[in-house]
Amino acid sequence: MKILLVGSGGREHAMAWKITSSPMVDELLCVPGSDAILSLPKAKNSGVDQGDLVALADYASKQCVDLTVIGPEAPLVDGITDEFAKRGLKVFGPSKRAAMLEGSKIFCKELLLRNNIPTAGAEFYDDYEKAASALENWEPPVVVKADGLAAGKGVVVCDTRDKAREALKSMLVDKTFGAAGERVIIEECLVGEEASFIAITDGEVVLPLAGSQDHKRVDDGDKGPNTGGMGAYSPAPVLDKAMSSRVYEEIMLPTVRAMAALGTPFMGTLYAGLMITGEGPKVLEFNVRFGDPETQPLLFRLESDLASIMSAAVDGGLKKTKIKWNPQTAVCVVAASGGYPGHYDKGKEITGLGELEGLDDVYVFHAGTKLKDGRWYTNGGRVLGVTARGQGARTAVEKAYLAMQKIKFEGMHFRKDIGKKAIERP
Ligand code: AMP
Ligand code: GLY
Numbered sequence: 001m002k003i004l005l006v007g008s009g010g011r012e013h014a015m016a017w018k019i020t021s022s023p024m025v026d027e028l029l030c031v032p033g034s035d036a037i038l039s040l041p042k043a044k045n046s047g048v049d050q051g052d053l054v055a056l057a058d059y060a061s062k063q064c065v066d067l068t069v070i071g072p073e074a075p076l077v078d079g080i081t082d083e084f085a086k087r088g089l090k091v092f093g094p095s096k097r098a099a100m101l102e103g104s105k106i107f108c109k110e111l112l113l114r115n116n117i118p119t120a121g122a123e124f125y126d127d128y129e130k131a132a133s134a135l136e137n138w139e140p141p142v143v144v145k146a147d148g149l150a151a152g153k154g155v156v157v158c159d160t161r162d163k164a165r166e167a168l169k170s171m172l173v174d175k176t177f178g179a180a181g182e183r184v185i186i187e188e189c190l191v192g193e194e195a196s197f198i199a200i201t202d203g204e205v206v207l208p209l210a211g212s213q214d215h216k217r218v219d220d221g222d223k224g225p226n227t228g229g230m231g232a233y234s235p236a237p238v239l240d241k242a243m244s245s246r247v248y249e250e251i252m253l254p255t256v257r258a259m260a261a262l263g264t265p266f267m268g269t270l271y272a273g274l275m276i277t278g279e280g281p282k283v284l285e286f287n288v289r290f291g292d293p294e295t296q297p298l299l300f301r302l303e304s305d306l307a308s309i310m311s312a313a314v315d316g317g318l319k320k321t322k323i324k325w326n327p328q329t330a331v332c333v334v335a336a337s338g339g340y341p342g343h344y345d346k347g348k349e350i351t352g353l354g355e356l357e358g359l360d361d362v363y364v365f366h367a368g369t370k371l372k373d374g375r376w377y378t379n380g381g382r383v384l385g386v387t388a389r390g391q392g393a394r395t396a397v398e399k400a401y402l403a404m405q406k407i408k409f410e411g412m413h414f415r416k417d418i419g420k421k422a423i424e425r426p
Pocket of ligand 1: 143155188191273
């Protein structure tokens with residue numbers, strides 16, 4: 001089997017690592033991949049531009065690619081699945097219309113509210129004056145969200161009306177997010193513990209993956225600005241059996257059914273960002289792809305063949321698919337460049353990676369690195385994710401931090417409390 005993988009981050013390194021381990025897979029063509037991804041056996045550089053969907057489809061057609069797998073949301077929201085379908089090519093991922101679940105927060109919220117799927121109450125606006133005057137009816141804290149894709153920056157949790165007004169002005173008047181901020185949501189601020197519930201669906205059957213939890217803020221204790229994610233672990237004790245079945249019954253199945261009823265069936269990875277509140281699980285957002293960095297611990301625990309699960313989803317055959325997990329906990333701690341999530345420099349040499357090679361229970365997934373003359377250098381904000389597996393959260397966390405001690409680069413920083421919530425949970 002020949003697979004084409006789009007993306008180049010830590011999530012894609014984990015996907016590539018898992019996919020190339022499959023005996024079903026002969027070749028993994030990467031768009032563009034990374035030096036770490038291209039160091040994997042079976043991985044090859046395609047040389048095609050990630051942003052050019054037509055060139056990508058032509059390339060996949062010429063190469064007789066059996067299945068295309070997408071890491072980030074942008075190609076899905078831009079319609080890669082539809083472009084490939086025109087040539088009879090299979091993509092594991094939703095159509096452009098179904099990808100609206102992530103591409104438009106208003107589309108997502110309307111679908112949730114219409115179908116009584118638990119989420120924060122919300123109102124939509126495209127006019128600053130109207131939005132600002134509506135704010136008077138909201139008791140802070142409130143959350144202001146840009147409708148479209150804003151690289152994770154389009155959500156502002158506001159403690160005061162002034163802050164909310166400022167966020168509304170930046171989106172609706174100053175057009176900070178361009179077209180993505182032409183419409184906005186004002187929504188109720190939910191309180192609880194966040195968790196990631198990721199499932200694979202063929203449009204009908206929903207196959208939940210193990211639960212996981214991300215750490216979005218840059219500093220320990222969930223302080224400081226938001227990042228792409230500073231670490232993750234799986235399983236997440238907050239998503240115990242009872243809570244997971246509630247999420248499946250009250251959120252995942254109804255969402256997949258609602259999408260099918262709209263005539264836009266959702267096939268691919270459906271990732272619910274959840275707040276586990278006193279009243280139960282509520283949807284903060286949907287993503288239409290795997291989470292980064294949740295994918296790193298998830299795939300480090302997955303014993304089943306990912307390529308075969310994704311193929312089954314594309315062919316509408318998930319009914320017979322069962323997933324097998326390593327029962328141990330996996331933890332991924334992200335090491336970031338000095339200054340991240342603000343300005344940072346690249347090109348710092350990374351040492352110590354060699355000491356972690358060949359271990360069975362530790363793997364380093366690269367997010368932003370470059371290989372030059374046999375040496376690794378930093379090449380992004382999030383540089384790498386040290387991922388470890390152990391019996392229970394405490395052991396897995398200890399192993400990950402012990403491994404992290406080997407790695408050094410100038411300016412390197414990482415959170416010291418990844419997995420703490422799992423360890424401390426009674
Ligand atoms: P989103 O991109 O919608 O997941 O939002 C990014 C982050 O903003 C989430 O991970 C939450 O931490 C926070 N957030 C979003 N919506 C809400 C909400 N309704 N209540 C509280 N926090 C929220
Ligand atoms: N871990 C957050 C995300 O992938 O969006």
